[in-house]
Amino acid sequence: MVNRDLVAAKLAELDDRIARIRAKCPATSALLSTDRDALDLVSFNLMLAVQSCSDIASHLIADEGWPAANHLAACFNRLRDEGVLSATTAASLGRAVGLRNVVAHGDSGINPAMVHAAATQGARDLEAFAREVAVWLAQRHSP
Structure with a gap:
């Protein structure tokens, strides 16, 4: 059974x-590229x-007893397959894992334009993830 309190705490963390x-995040990627502190904080x-999002996905997969995913991006596809996420949201979050990896591992530096796009357009994908998980949880796991 899904630990609703844990998922709620993770969703609150995501919202924060x-x-x-x-x-x-400044208005343009050019401004972001000239402000290293903002770039670091946003990244x-x-x-x-x-x-x-990955933690929530892993928790749902484990607690529901669904087959484990073999990498982070696959977690979102599993949630898509189980009806938690839309195909669009799963694909967007799968791509977001790439940015997460670049930031986490410092691979080839950070591309300010990519970070700006993720911070502006990609934030909507993060919100969609939160909404879709909350709706699924409410429908499937009502108290």
Whole structure:
């Protein structure tokens, strides 16, 4: 059985990360590229937001007894297959794992334009993830 309190706490953490991303992201990628502190803060909070989504996905998969996914992006496909996420949201979060990995591992530096796009357009995907999980949980696991 899904631990609703754990999922609620992770969803609240995700909401906080999205708010931090929006608060620190300048209007353009050019501005973001000239402000290293903002770039670091936005990148870090994006990484943690995607990690929160991954943690929620892993928790749902384990607690529901669904087959384990063999990598982070596959977790979102599993949720799609089980009717938790839409295909669009699963694909978006699967791509977001790539950015998470770049930030987490410092691979080839951070691309400010990519971070800006993730912070502006990608934040909507993170919100869609939260909404879809909350709706699924409410429909499937009503108290």
